[in-house]
Amino acid sequence: MKPLSGFRDLLPGDYARRRYLTEGWRDVARRYGFVEFDGPTLESLELYQKKNSGGEILTQLYQFTDRGDRTVALRPEMTPTLARIVAAHDREFSKPLRWFNVGSCFRYERQQRGRLREFLQLNCDLLGERSVTADAEVIALLIDLLRHFGFGPNDVTIRLSDRLAWHDFLEQFGIKKENTADFLNVVDKMEREPQEKTEEKISLLQHSGLTVDKLRDFMASPRIPVLEPLLEELEARGLRDFIKPDLSIVRGLAYYTGVVFEAFALKGNLRAVAGGGRYDRLIHDLSNGAVTLPAVGFGMGDAVMLEFLKEVPRATDREASFHQATAACQVYLVIADEAQRAHAIRLAQQLRDAGVRVAFSLAPERVGKQFSAAENVGATFAVMIGAEWPQLKVKRLSSREEVSIPVESLSTWLSSEIS
Amino acid sequence: MKPLSGFRDLLPGDYARRRYLTEGWRDVARRYGFVEFDGPTLESLELYQKKNSGGEILTQLYQFTDRGDRTVALRPEMTPTLARIVAAHDREFSKPLRWFNVGSCFRYERQQRGRLREFLQLNCDLLGERSVTADAEVIALLIDLLRHFGFGPNDVTIRLSDRLAWHDFLEQFGIKKENTADFLNVVDKMEREPQEKTEEKISLLQHSGLTVDKLRDFMASPRIPVLEPLLEELEARGLRDFIKPDLSIVRGLAYYTGVVFEAFALKGNLRAVAGGGRYDRLIHDLSNGAVTLPAVGFGMGDAVMLEFLKEVPRATDREASFHQATAACQVYLVIADEAQRAHAIRLAQQLRDAGVRVAFSLAPERVGKQFSAAENVGATFAVMIGAEWPQLKVKRLSSREEVSIPVESLSTWLSSEIS
Numbered sequence: 041m042k043p044l045s046g047f048r049d050l051l052p053g054d055y056a057r058r059r060y061l062t063e064g065w066r067d068v069a070r071r072y073g074f075v076e077f078d079g080p081t082l083e084s085l086e087l088y089q090k091k092n093s094g095g096e097i098l099t100q101l102y103q104f105t106d107r108g109d110r111t112v113a114l115r116p117e118m119t120p121t122l123a124r125i126v127a128a129h130d131r132e133f134s135k136p137l138r139w140f141n142v143g144s145c146f147r148y149e150r151q152q153r154g155r156l157r158e159f160l161q162l163n164c165d166l167l168g169e170r171s172v173t174a175d176a177e178v179i180a181l182l183i184d185l186l187r188h189f190g191f192g193p194n195d196v197t198i199r200l201s202d203r204l205a206w207h208d209f210l211e212q213f214g215i216k217k218e219n220t221a222d223f224l225n226v227v228d229k230m231e232r233e234p235q236e237k238t239e240e241k242i243s244l245l246q247h248s249g250l251t252v253d254k255l256r257d258f259m260a261s262p263r264i265p266v267l268e269p270l271l272e273e274l275e276a277r278g279l280r281d282f283i284k285p286d287l288s289i290v291r292g293l294a295y296y297t298g299v300v301f302e303a304f305a306l307k308g309n310l311r312a313v314a315g316g317g318r319y320d321r322l323i324h325d326l327s328n329g330a331v332t333l334p335a336v337g338f339g340m341g342d343a344v345m346l347e348f349l350k351e352v353p354r355a356t357d358r359e360a361s362f363h364q365a366t367a368a369c370q371v372y373l374v375i376a377d378e379a380q381r382a383h384a385i386r387l388a389q390q391l392r393d394a395g396v397r398v399a400f401s402l403a404p405e406r407v408g409k410q411f412s413a414a415e416n417v418g419a420t421f422a423v424m425i426g427a428e429w430p431q432l433k434v435k436r437l438s439s440r441e442e443v444s445i446p447v448e449s450l451s452t453w454l455s456s457e458i459s
Numbered sequence: 460m461k462p463l464s465g466f467r468d469l470l471p472g473d474y475a476r477r478r479y480l481t482e483g484w485r486d487v488a489r490r491y492g493f494v495e496f497d498g499p500t501l502e503s504l505e506l507y508q509k510k511n512s513g514g515e516i517l518t519q520l521y522q523f524t525d526r527g528d529r530t531v532a533l534r535p536e537m538t539p540t541l542a543r544i545v546a547a548h549d550r551e552f553s554k555p556l557r558w559f560n561v562g563s564c565f566r567y568e569r570q571q572r573g574r575l576r577e578f579l580q581l582n583c584d585l586l587g588e589r590s591v592t593a594d595a596e597v598i599a600l601l602i603d604l605l606r607h608f609g610f611g612p613n614d615v616t617i618r619l620s621d622r623l624a625w626h627d628f629l630e631q632f633g634i635k636k637e638n639t640a641d642f643l644n645v646v647d648k649m650e651r652e653p654q655e656k657t658e659e660k661i662s663l664l665q666h667s668g669l670t671v672d673k674l675r676d677f678m679a680s681p682r683i684p685v686l687e688p689l690l691e692e693l694e695a696r697g698l699r700d701f702i703k704p705d706l707s708i709v710r711g712l713a714y715y716t717g718v719v720f721e722a723f724a725l726k727g728n729l730r731a732v733a734g735g736g737r738y739d740r741l742i743h744d745l746s747n748g749a750v751t752l753p754a755v756g757f758g759m760g761d762a763v764m765l766e767f768l769k770e771v772p773r774a775t776d777r778e779a780s781f782h783q784a785t786a787a788c789q790v791y792l793v794i795a796d797e798a799q800r801a802h803a804i805r806l807a808q809q810l811r812d813a814g815v816r817v818a819f820s821l822a823p824e825r826v827g828k829q830f831s832a833a834e835n836v837g838a839t840f841a842v843m844i845g846a847e848w849p850q851l852k853v854k855r856l857s858s859r860e861e862v863s864i865p866v867e868s869l870s871t872w873l874s875s876e877i878s
Contacts, residue, residue: 073818080466104523399492
């Protein structure tokens with residue numbers, strides 16, 4: 041009776057929480073002129089095996105052979121699909137593109153708390169624009185997504201780095217381009233590993249004179265010159281408070297080519313709630329050189345955000361008032377006299393036509409039980425239909441206030457009461 | 460660069476059409492007090508192999524063995540997942556449940572026009588109520604879903620049948636319970652096959668004295684007594700115009716036990732746009748008898764509905780006005796003087812904070828090109844920021860009307876203009 045390990049059943053209460061999140065995502069993304077697209081849940085395996093799109097993810101793919109002998113995979117992330125679609129339709133759109141998607145992704149991860157095998161992800165990508173303003177625009181969107189839910193600079197910080205700074209550093213020690221990904225993997229993990237382990241890993245890479253101390257010195261440098269123009273842009277937008285330059289952020293994905301960043305939770309369970317960066321070569325590589333389109337974007341998962349919303353009081357309060365305002369049922373019709381059932385059903389139909397959310401008992405039931413049902417479904421009003429029809433009693437369930445209203449006035453009365 | 464055969468890339472225009480559909484679904488379902496839930500895209504294969512949930516679908520499953528040696532399948536329909544979840548959480552909810560879901564389903568179907576291998580489906584189910592009013596409530600919801608999009612009784616009809624009528628008929632000819640599914644499959648296909656084929660299929664089943672003529676006579680019977688109470692309920696709701704009793708509707712799925720119905724398009728490409736019925740034993744069977752919950756529900760797919768919307772002028776018009784009212788971008792900032800860019804960016808930030816959908820050119824660009832970009836993204840207004848800052852020129856792009864406004868009044872002015 042249980043879902044597969046790592047998969048979720050979302051009961052209506054859970055779903056309402058997730059919808060609060062996803063509709064907030066959509067609302068803010070649209071303010072930035074972003075438009076939504078979607079792609080298949082299943083893709084050809086090849087899409088993920090191509091140069092640059094891979095990394096650790098390849099070992100976590102849900103891959104199989106379909107009934108038509110194609111090797112396919114459930115998408116582990118959205119960016120390769122986006123790149124494929126944009127490359128195929130390049131000529132149909134003038135640039136830049138501001139595209140977003142909310143969709144399920146799948147990774148066969150080892151099971152541990154909070155690690156899901158199917159999760160929902162928001163992806164926002166700005167394509168066809170190489171300027172630092174594009175980087176700033178995308179990071180501003182990420183920050184506004186967090187502000188929208190009630191998070192401030194004391195709750196979350198954007199750690200900002202740039203792969204270009206790393207490439208310069210690596211060149212200095214003669215580390216070859218093809219070893220960059222391996223090296224950045226060492227950096228990505230060094231915070232969580234003992235120094236000896238890092239030293240051992242570095243010694244396995246070809247280099248001249250690199251030490252862990254030199255690495256730490258570089259990462260501790262107070263200024264990152266390549267990031268200055270971006271920091272100025274974010275300052276101009278009044279968002280500098282949220283930003284923390286931090287070279288230790290390198291991101292796991294192999295395809296990033298410039299700025300990389302992650303939104304990091306400073307409250308509750310410290311962790312990344314979103315991450316992204318610039319990937320100017322992915323579309324070129326996936327299209328075998330047919331289309332070149334610089335791009336910058338990020339992803340934000342639902343599971344971590346839903347946890348984070350519970351950990352910051354202002355975010356929790358904001359969410360609670362949203363749920364209060366969007367109860368499943370606004371009006372419950374209590375049929376106190378079964379002889380009036382036909383009237384009640386017609387009334388339900390009329391109110392629903394007017395956009396009101398209405399429920400009623402589908403079989404004869406004691407009045408007390410009908411009132412319990414009204415409370416169970418979160419109704420704001422119970423409307424009692426009895427022998428005094430067409431006169432109705434309307435009870436506000438939270439305060440127990442009661443008024444008597446003729447049926448022909450109900451719709452108008454409700455529309456002024458339900459804001 | 461293409462998606463897998465039978466899968467879709469939804470460009471932003473396509474996505475907007477689908478969102479019009481899915482948000483309409485949600486709006487109407489909520490008016491009936493239905494609440495949304497969700498379940499995993501991937502389930503244990505066993506869930507679909509259990510008694511009663513199968514049929515043709517089992518031959519179309521995307522099934523495979525995962526990295527942990529579990530046999531799993533992409534869900535081909537939502538009902539088994541719903542039944543699993545409801546059975547597992549039976550005690551947490553008072554009945555009846557009014558639950559709906561909008562989710563992707565997957566079937567490896569032979570490729571033909573309009574047949575997709577991944578499609579989105581709305582499922583609405585009312586659980587825990589055996590009365591005919593529950594059937595009426597669900598069918599009324601289905602009809603209102605169609606009315607919402609602009610379809611009337613001349614565009615679509617609900618063909619209504621009942622498996623109980625069929626069971627009585629089959630008993631008469633000594634056809635055994637275990638052969639019911641096979642027999643109904645013959646009925647399901649007989650409209651599309653030559654009579655000889657039907658005769659041949661019937662002769663293979665064990666029966667006493669059944670002929671195709673007797674079968675046709677039964678299906679042509681003007682009254683279906685078992686359906687009368689339901690028809691009266693729908694008449695009382697003012698929805699009788701949409702209904703056509705029709706015994707030839709049996710539905711493919713094996714688990715239906717009572718009323719079955721489908722919404723059938725009378726315009727354009729005649730076909731079913733939704734279908735469902737009562738399934739009082741599925742939850743009992745899936746839970747190995749632990750939970751017994753009568754249920755009635757239906758599914759509606761996105762692909763057929765999106766086609767149907769194009770075929771009925773009133774529906775097409777209604778959709779067009781929706782898209783007009785929800786353009787991706789409301790305000791495009793035209794930066795006529797690069798010296799004012801920082802002002803423009805701060806203004807963008809302020810307007811977005813106020814909920815306005817804003818875009819602007821991320822790199823210096825000729826004014827003419829910026830106006831083209833504004834039209835490309837469907838902006839309602841272009842706001843020109845030039846040397847006369849803080850005075851702005853605001854142009855309504857549809858009519859070319861222009862007004863001059865100081866920046867501090869812009870937000871108020873826009874909020875009265877953008878309804």
